[in-house]
Amino acid sequence: MYTLDDIIKTNKTAFYVFDINVLKERIRYLKSKMPKNVSICYAIKANPFVVKEIDPDLEKFELCSPGEVEICKSVGIDSSKMVISGVYKTPEYIDSLFKEEFNGVYTIESLTQYFLLCKLSQKYNKNIKVLIRLTNSSQFGVNEEDIEDISKDLKTNEKVECIGIQFFSGTQKTSIKKVRREIEHMDAFLIHLRDDLGFTSSVFEYGLGAPVSYFEGDDFDEPTYFNEFSEIINSMTYKTSIIIELGRSVVASCGKYYTHIVDLKCNKGINYALVDGGMHQIVYFGQQMAMKQPIMSIIGKEIKTDGKEWVICGALCSMNDIIVKQMPLGDIEIGDTLCFENAGAYSVMEGMALFLSRDIPAVYMKKENGEVICIRDTFETFELNKPKYKN
Numbered sequence: 001m002y003t004l005d006d007i008i009k010t011n012k013t014a015f016y017v018f019d020i021n022v023l024k025e026r027i028r029y030l031k032s033k034m035p036k037n038v039s040i041c042y043a044i045k046a047n048p049f050v051v052k053e054i055d056p057d058l059e060k061f062e063l064c065s066p067g068e069v070e071i072c073k074s075v076g077i078d079s080s081k082m083v084i085s086g087v088y089k090t091p092e093y094i095d096s097l098f099k100e101e102f103n104g105v106y107t108i109e110s111l112t113q114y115f116l117l118c119k120l121s122q123k124y125n126k127n128i129k130v131l132i133r134l135t136n137s138s139q140f141g142v143n144e145e146d147i148e149d150i151s152k153d154l155k156t157n158e159k160v161e162c163i164g165i166q167f168f169s170g171t172q173k174t175s176i177k178k179v180r181r182e183i184e185h186m187d188a189f190l191i192h193l194r195d196d197l198g199f200t201s202s203v204f205e206y207g208l209g210a211p212v213s214y215f216e217g218d219d220f221d222e223p224t225y226f227n228e229f230s231e232i233i234n235s236m237t238y239k240t241s242i243i244i245e246l247g248r249s250v251v252a253s254c255g256k257y258y259t260h261i262v263d264l265k266c267n268k269g270i271n272y273a274l275v276d277g278g279m280h281q282i283v284y285f286g287q288q289m290a291m292k293q294p295i296m297s298i299i300g301k302e303i304k305t306d307g308k309e310w311v312i313c314g315a316l317c318s319m320n321d322i323i324v325k326q327m328p329l330g331d332i333e334i335g336d337t338l339c340f341e342n343a344g345a346y347s348v349m350e351g352m353a354l355f356l357s358r359d360i361p362a363v364y365m366k367k368e369n370g371e372v373i374c375i376r377d378t379f380e381t382f383e384l385n386k387p388k389y390k391n
């Protein structure tokens with residue numbers, strides 16, 4: 001068992017810590033804000049490391065690649081909780097799911113995917129459940145006309161049961177007005193499908209894209225947002241069970257990213273603090289080339305907000321590797337550890353991990369009983385990047 005102190009001392013490079021108590025408390029909060037007919041489907045792309053711990057707390061998992069499905073299987077997630085999503089569903093992998101006792105739901109994002117699922121359900125004589133994803137005018141999902149065609153076709157298809165419609169239009173959706181417009185549109189569309197085409201959805205799966213405050217000065221009023229969201233859901237005419245797909249909003253607050261100051265310099269009047277991590281390991285949504293200040297602290301020191309300003313730069317040999325500009329940190333030293341808050345969503349997955357062949361950071365988990373365990377060792381990317389000559 002580790003303490004934070006041990007981890008800071010033993011890690012020569014940056015690392016992540018995910019706190020399961022914080023995460024579970026967050027899920028309790030989100031659930032307390034949802035109307036009764038709403039359950040949560042966790043989009044594991046936001047953070048696949050915590051799936052096992054939150055399995056008892058959440059109804060579904062949205063999985064967008066064979067890798068994500070394998071992660072869920074490896075920690076014992078029941079396939080009935082899996083929603084196999086994704087703009088490209090690797091046909092061989094989908095075929096392999098049909099060969100097993102897979103009992104989850106598939107989304108349909110194109111006619112090609114629809115025909116593939118029809119073919120496989122015939123080939124393996126298996127009944128399956130699907131959701132059709134409505135496009136938001138991007139490469140994802142299908143048009144309303146295609147949904148109408150598929151729903152007509154489904155009437156004669158005994159093997160494929162469409163349980164409803166999925167819709168996701170983007171992340172960090174701060175505008176509740178946009179959410180209202182989308183849900184009103186979906187409400188009317190679900191009614192049209194039922195009344196004009198005889199197609200009844202028993203599920204509406206909605207990617208809310210609930211936002212997270214990352215930066216000093218962000219003034220997003222979360223309780224009001226969720227109250228309005230409940231009001232919008234309750235005022236839907238089409239009564240159905242609602243599943244909201246959430247990633248960021250579930251996991252962001254449980255994660256912290258720690259990185260050590262390895263060098264200090266003043267070039268042409270600007271103070272630079274170099275850290276052993278960098279933009280290949282931590283990514284904030286809307287960071288805009290470090291123009292905003294993330295919420296952060298220095299381990300064992302007070303940040304003097306009227307103190308000396310620093311540009312915090314990562315270890316990559318790239319001028320873009322700036323984590324924060326003009327951050328008033330005061331008197332910092334080589335060896336100090338910086339802690340970046342709200343790093344539980346995407347950050348750990350989205351960095352350009354292989355760029356410059358630096359290490360992938362270790363990941364630790366603080367369990368409910370306070371024990372801190374390592375769940376991924378530091379990984380030396382040069383092993384992946386070095387050429388392996390084969391004849």
Ligand SMILES: Cc1ncc(COP(=O)(O)O)c(C=O)c1O
Binds near residue numbers: 172210249
């Ligand atoms: C289909 C789908 N659902 C849910 C999510 C999760 O979004 P967020 O992290 O904003 O909650 C994503 C993210 O890309 C997605 O593509």
